[in-house]
Structure formats: C-alpha cells, structure tokens
Amino acid sequence: MSKSLSPIVEPLLNWFDQNKRVLPWRQDKEPYHVWISEIMLQQTRIEAVMGYYARFLEALPDVESLSKVDDDALMKLWEGLGYYSRARNLKKAAIVITEEYGGEFPQAFIELKKLPGIGEYTAGAIASICFDEKVPAVDGNVLRVIARVQGSRDNVLLPQTKKTVTEQLKKIMPQRAGAFNEALMELGELVCLPNGAPLCESCPLQEHCTAYKKGLTEQIPVRVKKMKRKRADKSVFMITDPDGRIAIEKRPDTGLLSGMYQLPNVEGFHTDDELQEILRQWELVPIDIVFTKEAKHVFTHIDWYMKAYHVTVTEHNDRFIWVTEDKLKNSYPLPTAFQKLL
DNA sequence: CACGCGTGGCT
DNA sequence: TAGCCAAGCGT
Known part of the structure; x- marks a missing residue:
C-alpha cells in the first residue's frame, strides 16, 4: 500500500499557474478545440501538431463542418500526421454528436468515452479540461511523474500499472481537475524528463519525490518491453x-x-x-x-x-x-x- | 491482453 | 544506415 498522493496537488497547481506554456489549443476551453488537439497529440509531438492544428480548425471550425466534410478533404488535412484512423474516427464522432447529441458536445467522461477514437485518456482529458470533471487523464508523462514520486518499480508499460495510477489519482482529484491533469503532463514534459537527468532542482515536487530522495530517477520509471520472441x-x-x-x-x-x-x-x-x-x-x-x-x-x-x-x-x-x-x-x-x- | 497503426527524431 | 523509440485507441 503506497501513501496518498494528496500532498502533490497544491505545489503542482501553483507550479502550473506559473509555468504553463502558451499553446494554440489552450486559448479557450471549447470542447471541439480541446478534442481536436488531444486527438492530434496522441502519439505525436507538439511540434508536429502545431501546423496541422491551425489549418484543421480553419477548414473545419466546428462539429457540424467536420461531420459533413468530404473524406478526401479530411484526409488531406491529416496527410503526413500518421495514424489515419484518428481522422476517420473524428468524422464518425462528429456525426454521432450531430445525430445523437443534437450537435451539443457531450460533457461527461462516460459519454465522451463512447465516441469513436475517444478512449480512457482522451475522455479524461476533455472531461477535466473543459468541464472540470474529477477524472484523471493518464498518459505516458503522468505515469513517469507518478512512478518517480512514489518510487514505484512497477513496469509502466503494463496496462495494470496505468490502472493502478488512475485509481490513486481518482482519490485526489481537486476542484481544478483540468489544471491538475494538465499540470502533471506539463511537468512530465518540461521537468520530469524521460531521458538523462530530470530537472529535479527546479521541480515543485522535489520534497515529495521518492525517486529523487533515493537517487533513483535514472532507474525509474521501469519500462520492461515485452520481448517479441x-x-x-x-x-x-x-x-x-x-x-x-x-x-x-x-x-x-x-x-x-x-x-x-x-x-x-x-x-x-x-x-x-x-x-x-x-x-x-x-x-x-x-x-x-x-x-x-x-x-x-x-x-x-x-x-x-x-x-x-x-x-x-x-x-x-x-x-x-x-x-x-x-x-x-x-x-x-x-x-x-x-x-x-x- | 497483445498487436498494429505512421511518422520523425535519435543513436 | 538501420534499428529503436514514442505511450492512445480499436480490435
């Protein structure tokens, strides 16, 4: 039984308020905007997404236009980004939102997760960022941060590890759920770096971090690849x-x-x-x-x-x-x- | 649950 | 130069 994560909430939120980057998809909390950005950012680096995001929104500014877009035009907007089923699922989901939700974006995690292309992570991200629903959004950054804070040697590549972390985070979700989730991810990307030395000297969680205290930031997170025999x-x-x-x-x-x-x-x-x-x-x-x-x-x-x-x-x-x-x-x-x- | 899905950056 | 790696979703 590991101890509660609750002490990290306040320092993390304060750090985020001071350090959050200005990004195109952070200009508002329009679910459509957050949705498009979250889908584009799946398995894809921020720098790669930048150009696509602006162009996509210009061509397809809302759910309705997306639901009606010509397939070729849609794929042209996605050309080069990879994982093309993401784009096809976007349109499918836009049609569902139009037909089943009267064009109004679903707000609850449980509803969002039903949409094509929206899984556990993305549903959590949209529900928390746009509507402050107290649900976690656990991506690779979050897994790394939490593994280090807890000094956990669990293999972060296993689905079970993600489940455990999700359950622990559920218990400590603050009112500012969206900011908290974004803060964890932002910290992972800017400070709690995966390779080489993480920037522990400027980390707001330093005094709460087991890996830091024990000098284990190089050993954690554990990532044991399943050997393909x-x-x-x-x-x-x-x-x-x-x-x-x-x-x-x-x-x-x-x-x-x-x-x-x-x-x-x-x-x-x-x-x-x-x-x-x-x-x-x-x-x-x-x-x-x-x-x-x-x-x-x-x-x-x-x-x-x-x-x-x-x-x-x-x-x-x-x-x-x-x-x-x-x-x-x-x-x-x-x-x-x-x-x-x- | 294991695998395939794209691309680009790194070694 | 080729091989490794990233860390979400659907099947």
Missing part, C-alpha cells in the same frame, strides 16, 4: 542403437544453452523422406522412424516448436555420444526443452 521449428531425434543407448551431443560452448547436451536435431519440420536423408548424412541406418510427440519450449527471446521422432538404428557411430537412459539422466546436463521430449 522469434519462432524456431525443430525436428528432434531420439535415436537408439541396438543396445538401447541414446544419441546425444554437446552444444557449442557459446550462445544459447552453451555447453549443455542435446538430442540430435535440425532446423525446421520435414517429410519422412527428408528425415531419412538427414539420418543418412549422419551415417546412420534407420530401421524405423516414429513420430512421438510435439512440444513447445519458451525462452526469453525465442519459441521452439519441436517435433520429436524415435529412431531405431542398426548400429551406433562416433558422430554422437551414446549413453544409457540412466546415464543421460544422471551425468549429462540436458535442457528442459529436450527433457520434455523424453
């Missing part, structure tokens, strides 16, 4: 000679499972004819080849999909080490991946 298919042989000994070999002394032993295997899945040929190249004479089982083994960075074959051969050779099952179990380190096939 490659897939490798393997055909694995359990080869037995007339004495019932099993063929194994030693793996190279570098790389994956270095220095351990393994059952003979080849890359990929193969037809019976191909399997015969592989064994022949190993100078083995198979009496029969029987598919036994398949198994999957997950490493941190690779998934092995294995098909195992039991092969009986006429005689052993020197290409492999031939061992009894007992000796294999007791004397040779065999990775779990291969144990699964025995």
